[in-house]
Amino acid sequence: MQQAASKTTPPTISHRPPLAWIGQGFLLLLAALAVFVIVKNMIDNPPLFIQMVISGLQLGFVYALIALGYTMVYGIVKLINFAHGDVFMVGAFISFYSVAKFNLHQWPAMVFPGMDGLLVTIIGTTTVILISMVICMALAVTIERVAYKPLRDAPRIAALITAIGVSFFLEFFGALNFVFSPRFIPYQRPFDVVAWYIKDGIYQVQPGQAPPEGAITFSNIVLIIMIASILVQIFLQFLVRKTKIGVAMRATSYDKQAARLMGINVDQVISFTFAIGAAFAALGGVLYAIAYSSIWTQLGILPGLKAFVAAVLGGIGSIPGAFVGALIMGQAEAMTMGYISTPMRDAVAFSILIIVLLVRPTGIFGEPEKEKA
Amino acid sequence: MDTFFLVASLVKIIAILAYIYGLLWVMGHANRWVKIGGIVLAFAVVQLALTPFGDFQILTAFDQGLLYQACAMTMVALGLNLIYGFNGQFSLGQWGFYGIGAYCAADITYRWINGDSRGLIVVAFGVVLVALAIWGIGKFLSRYRGIPVMSSFTLYLLGTVAAAAVAVFIGNALQPLLQPALGTPENPGWLNSEIALQVVFFLAVILAGAFAAIVSFLFGLPVLTLGSDYFGIATLGFTIVINTLMINSDTILPFPEMKGGRGMIGIPKLTTWFWAFAFMVLVIIVMRNFIHSSTGRTVMSVREDETAARAMGIDIAGTKLLSFVVGSLFAGLAGGVYAHYIGFLSPGTFDFLVGFNPLIIVVFGGLGSMSGTVAASFGWIFFLEGLLRVILSQMGTEAPTWRFVLYPIALLLLMLLRPQGLLGNTEWGFLKAKVIPLKVEK
Numbered sequence: 172m173q174q175a176a177s178k179t180t181p182p183t184i185s186h187r188p189p190l191a192w193i194g195q196g197f198l199l200l201l202a203a204l205a206v207f208v209i210v211k212n213m214i215d216n217p218p219l220f221i222q223m224v225i226s227g228l229q230l231g232f233v234y235a236l237i238a239l240g241y242t243m244v245y246g247i248v249k250l251i252n253f254a255h256g257d258v259f260m261v262g263a264f265i266s267f268y269s270v271a272k273f274n275l276h277q278w279p280a281m282v283f284p285g286m287d288g289l290l291v292t293i294i295g296t297t298t299v300i301l302i303s304m305v306i307c308m309a310l311a312v313t314i315e316r317v318a319y320k321p322l323r324d325a326p327r328i329a330a331l332i333t334a335i336g337v338s339f340f341l342e343f344f345g346a347l348n349f350v351f352s353p354r355f356i357p358y359q360r361p362f363d364v365v366a367w368y369i370k371d372g373i374y375q376v377q378p379g380q381a382p383p384e385g386a387i388t389f390s391n392i393v394l395i396i397m398i399a400s401i402l403v404q405i406f407l408q409f410l411v412r413k414t415k416i417g418v419a420m421r422a423t424s425y426d427k428q429a430a431r432l433m434g435i436n437v438d439q440v441i442s443f444t445f446a447i448g449a450a451f452a453a454l455g456g457v458l459y460a461i462a463y464s465s466i467w468t469q470l471g472i473l474p475g476l477k478a479f480v481a482a483v484l485g486g487i488g489s490i491p492g493a494f495v496g497a498l499i500m501g502q503a504e505a506m507t508m509g510y511i512s513t514p515m516r517d518a519v520a521f522s523i524l525i526i527v528l529l530v531r532p533t534g535i536f537g538e539p540e541k542e543k544a
Numbered sequence: 545m546d547t548f549f550l551v552a553s554l555v556k557i558i559a560i561l562a563y564i565y566g567l568l569w570v571m572g573h574a575n576r577w578v579k580i581g582g583i584v585l586a587f588a589v590v591q592l593a594l595t596p597f598g599d600f601q602i603l604t605a606f607d608q609g610l611l612y613q614a615c616a617m618t619m620v621a622l623g624l625n626l627i628y629g630f631n632g633q634f635s636l637g638q639w640g641f642y643g644i645g646a647y648c649a650a651d652i653t654y655r656w657i658n659g660d661s662r663g664l665i666v667v668a669f670g671v672v673l674v675a676l677a678i679w680g681i682g683k684f685l686s687r688y689r690g691i692p693v694m695s696s697f698t699l700y701l702l703g704t705v706a707a708a709a710v711a712v713f714i715g716n717a718l719q720p721l722l723q724p725a726l727g728t729p730e731n732p733g734w735l736n737s738e739i740a741l742q743v744v745f746f747l748a749v750i751l752a753g754a755f756a757a758i759v760s761f762l763f764g765l766p767v768l769t770l771g772s773d774y775f776g777i778a779t780l781g782f783t784i785v786i787n788t789l790m791i792n793s794d795t796i797l798p799f800p801e802m803k804g805g806r807g808m809i810g811i812p813k814l815t816t817w818f819w820a821f822a823f824m825v826l827v828i829i830v831m832r833n834f835i836h837s838s839t840g841r842t843v844m845s846v847r848e849d850e851t852a853a854r855a856m857g858i859d860i861a862g863t864k865l866l867s868f869v870v871g872s873l874f875a876g877l878a879g880g881v882y883a884h885y886i887g888f889l890s891p892g893t894f895d896f897l898v899g900f901n902p903l904i905i906v907v908f909g910g911l912g913s914m915s916g917t918v919a920a921s922f923g924w925i926f927f928l929e930g931l932l933r934v935i936l937s938q939m940g941t942e943a944p945t946w947r948f949v950l951y952p953i954a955l956l957l958l959m960l961l962r963p964q965g966l967l968g969n970t971e972w973g974f975l976k977a978k979v980i981p982l983k984v985e986k
Contacts, residue, residue, distance in 0.1 A: 194694025336955040343948035521781025528770045
């Protein structure tokens, strides 16, 4: 009887779950509220809005640099590397010491006294950044070898707890007086931050003088962060798509066993991934410290977590995803700080995480993957 | 003097662990009278040690504080062990629920002694009404199958907000009626006497637990669907957000008496050994009976294999939510006990970095071992907070940092060498599974 009925009338099974409109309506309402707040403020005060966008870009590009490490490591070993944010912090501290203690940002001027000032700054700062990157790479590889490698076949949560332990260790070991310092340290910049304002043309902001009302200010550090971050993206795309190690990385993230059978040294690939992620985190750490000019040993926790949220938002395991997700996170945070209230920035970041995971668990760029326990 | 202190502290730690073992053993005794007598005796022994005889006192005020902290920590860690150890949901949000419980209970009694009964009335009615609303919405939703979690969350949220609004209205309406009996701080009425305050304290702690449970229900409903490590990050975010709200409780939240980041002062110090012990024993009994019930086995089956559990007809989402809510309830109770021991709540206490402590305790004691958690909580507090803090404080200003350097190392070594925890699966006395004797047919 039922069969006959289904033969005459095509089955109209709705795959739409019941009452779905309530949840969707709620989310739409939230989205509409956010859009309303943003648009209203944009119309009310356009210069302030653009100022917010610029500070959001500054945050977002730094998050992008950190998020790369998260997304690559998660893509390959399925581990939330909690200690990544602390590698970022260590990068900032190393650059602090090479600038403030060893004056390394001035070494070309000491070696070649007649050198042009701008060239000295560029070469010196690059050296400082490179030193931070190399030390952080070594640190990340050590962490991976000592703490994560023995637990590769253990349950995922065991590795996560170990990662939390490593993160704690770095934070509090760094807080000892003979290592770094337990206090906030004013960061000595390797070069001066120059700010400009746009109002009927571009003018430089004079020190000790506020820009006029309604002007949009931006500084050289914003530009440097943006350029560095975009260059890293391009480099990484090239590395992953065109080089041998990139192919090995992709193969390892797809299937570790099969990659091993194909003659890929999986341990080496994993170490390389950790190293390259740490290098970009160190770069991010130096730039972040230059931009915000104050460092302490727990500096990396919240940027690290937010960068992780950005990686999830973009689709974890995807490199362009991490980039886009980080930019969205930066904007969301800047808008919250500007228009709602500064303390709520963390709340917004984690709300984004929860909503993304509920609505689209694979993120913007992610592909659906099989859950491995 | 130093050697004497060291030896005395070590003896105290060993004695306290022996005491825990004895307490659990006597609680598990077959004879009911031995059981009750043993618990009373265990209570009385410590009470006696806390009572000063002239100048002499076995347990000093410092030890007394450690005891209360250890009781609170035991409750928090047992709750976390239920969520993580027994149900396998990696939660870092336990500390947030602890903070919610602490602030909620403290606010109720603080308002009460200052002649404002609204705290108690609003929370009491709020808890009852929200529970009714959740129950009603649950009944309504059970008619449908496969509702998206966002939809059910929205409905529950609306119900909770509506019920809370009604509770606030009732509170404002009932306050004038109670005001004469409550009096003012300068001129307290009969409802502000010692005995009434004890009752209010008891209610406040229970309500704080219920409040934390409701928050955990609303939060857990969408978040528990995320899966293991994402759930961990989301709950960590929860702790961070709760801490942010505490820091801004007088600006973002409408609670000027919590004084935001400066910390809430003037909370009546009502926690006595009796209350701390009673709540801890209550939590241990509830936890043990829960775990060794059929619901408890359901909870553990979800940890072992979700697919197999679903095939057995177990409601995965419901089970996860249940253990999360019960675990948070314990944390809320612990918060109430802690707030009224310390008398001062600062957001720094509920920072997420400190929030890893219960996790470390649970891992040390052994995941899925209740005795391990209880012993590790007491050992942790008495060793790290007590002995090590005193020793290190004589070594210089860097002492607190050294503690935090040492325990990640210990955690790492533990994860690498003995991932099942110090006690593994051993259970002591009362916490052992009840073995039902086989009936021999004659």
